[in-house]
Amino acid sequence: MYELFVLGELMTGDKHGYMLQDVLKHSIGLVRKISSGTLYPLLSRLTDSGRIRLFVEEETPGGRTRKIYQITEAGRERFRELMEQPLEPGAEGETEFVFRFKMVYFQYVAKDVRLACLEQYLRILETNYGHVTDFESYLRNRKPEPEKQRVQLLRVxxxxxxxxxxxxxxxxxxxxRIRTQEQ
Known part of the structure; x- marks a missing residue:
């Protein structure tokens, strides 16, 4: 998931690590955090694999050197592969995060890739909706005890x-909307 984010952000232009971390922090919200201990090793792996390039600015106004990352052609290809990968129901919230990241970068992929992603997510939503309605029906018909908990579960x-x-x-x-759009 974070690889998709980093490559997607670099599709928009060169960025330094702190900027990537800041954008990601605001993208995923308060529930999750990305630490430097997660982001910088990922940036190192992407650099080592040739998917991104690292440039070092001489010196910033604060007196520190700044590392700037830029996507390579291999990184663009990997980005497209990640965007084309099917969404799969996964750990709680993981699928939703991947879907959101993909949507942010839709402008960098073809219409058929965008539609495939949306249709996969729609199937996941419909499946989850079916599970909720099935269990709700079970609670209404079987009326398990305790009553107060059953009623609250129905509210949930x-x-x-x-x-x-x-x-x-x-x-x-x-x-x-996307179906009716030009390419």
Whole structure:
């Protein structure tokens, strides 16, 4: 996931490590953090593999040297591969993060790649919605004890269903919007 982010950000232009970390921190929100201990080894691996280049600025106004990263043709190819990889239901929230990152970089891939990503995400949303409605139906029909917990669980599932319905509607509209676009 972080490889996609780094390569995607470098598709937009050269960046230094601190800027990448700052943009990523704001992209994933308060729930997750990326540490320097995760980002900088990834940047080193991408540099070693030839997917990005490292340039060192002589000296910044603060007296420190700054490392600037730039994507290479091999990095662009890897970026396209990552964008074309199917979305798969995964760990809690992981699929959603990957989907969000992919959406940010849609302008760098072909229409068919964007549509495939949106359609995969729509199937995941619909599958999750089906699981929620199935379990909600079970709770309504079987009425397991304790009653207070069952009632609260039904409230939770109502919330999840409403969120899913909104997501499904938005993704469906986005698919239609992209289908009617020129390349």
């Amino acid at each position: 599932f109502d919330h999840r269903k409403r969120l899913a319905e909104t997501d499904i509607r938005w993704v469906t509209e986005e698919i239609e």
